[in-house]
Amino acid sequence: MADKKTLAFALMDPPYENARSTTALRLIHIAAKRGYDINVFAYEGSVFLAFAKQKPHPNAMHGRNVEEENHVLTKDLVSSLMEETKRNGGRFDWVNCGLCVDERGAAEAVEGVRRGSPGDFLKMAEASDNTLVIGTRG
Amino acid sequence: MKALNIIETGYRATLEEQDDPGVWLSYTLKAAGGDVDVLLRGNAVNYAVKGQDSTGLQYGASRQTEPPRLADNIASLTSKGIVVFIVSEDLQERGLEGVPLVEGLTPVTRSGLARLFDHYHQVWHW
Numbered sequence: 001m002a003d004k005k006t007l008a009f010a011l012m013d014p015p016y017e018n019a020r021s022t023t024a025l026r027l028i029h030i031a032a033k034r035g036y037d038i039n040v041f042a043y044e045g046s047v048f049l050a051f052a053k054q055k056p057h058p059n060a061m062h063g064r065n066v067e068e069e070n071h072v073l074t075k076d077l078v079s080s081l082m083e084e085t086k087r088n089g090g091r092f093d094w095v096n097c098g099l100c101v102d103e104r105g106a107a108e109a110v111e112g113v114r115r116g117s118p119g120d121f122l123k124m125a126e127a128s129d130n131t132l133v134i135g136t137r138g
Numbered sequence: 139m140k141a142l143n144i145i146e147t148g149y150r151a152t153l154e155e156q157d158d159p160g161v162w163l164s165y166t167l168k169a170a171g172g173d174v175d176v177l178l179r180g181n182a183v184n185y186a187v188k189g190q191d192s193t194g195l196q197y198g199a200s201r202q203t204e205p206p207r208l209a210d211n212i213a214s215l216t217s218k219g220i221v222v223f224i225v226s227e228d229l230q231e232r233g234l235e236g237v238p239l240v241e242g243l244t245p246v247t248r249s250g251l252a253r254l255f256d257h258y259h260q261v262w263h264w
Binding site for chain 1: 139141147148149150151159160163166167170171172181260262263264
């Protein structure tokens with residue numbers, strides 16, 4: 001692919017708090033569909049996006065049991081984005097900030113996520129055509 | 139690759155982290171060999187004010203012994219060779235003109251930001 005790009009994303013927000021997290025994943029999805037090489041650095045609360053212990057739950061207000069509710073788990077979205085990228089010929093690298101993981105007890109991540117440091121983010125940014133930072137806003 | 143870290147949200151998680159995540163990241167990236175500068179704008183300009191004291195925080199028997207020392211952290215950036223820009227209008231709007239600030243900051247006006255960004259390969263807005 002002549003116009004194949006490599007993009008880096010730095011995320012900061014935890015899941016289930018605001019629309020920035022899902023917007024970030026939607027942007028990554030577009031890049032995945034295009035077969036771009038994708039680098040993600042999950043900083044602070046965003047390490048929970050790929051947290052393996054997320055569980056679906058029923059929703060009484062919706063009147064649905066756990067299967068019917070089919071609650072969105074961001075760990076599954078992350079895995080799907082990895083698969084989509086691979087299917088389209090791209091490479092996907094997701095690094096969870098190790099210190100951020102430790103202070104949150106969020107060590108269990110879905111397959112394909114690796115532990116790293118800001119030095120990995122630096123390498124990702126240097127290797128990418130551009131970097132989008134989606135930071136937490138007060 | 140030269141990058142500019144823009145830090146705008148002030149006091150984001152500073153009590154738990156005992157620093158600002160954007161400031162910490164800038165320091166760590168520099169230590170990892172990165173060519174990174176910092177721009178303080180919005181409420182984050184207050185990080186540069188000397189004499190801040192957030193000691194004494196206590197929850198039940200749990201006492202914070204190492205509170206954030208944000209001005210010291212900003213000084214650490216400049217001593218590390220990181221250029222720390224600060225938006226003059228954001229200081230003025232908050233009544234911080236004439237207030238003692240960390241030494242070595244580089245003032246920049248809002249109208250000068252676009253020109254400043256042009257000096258960097260990447261601009262990261264935390």
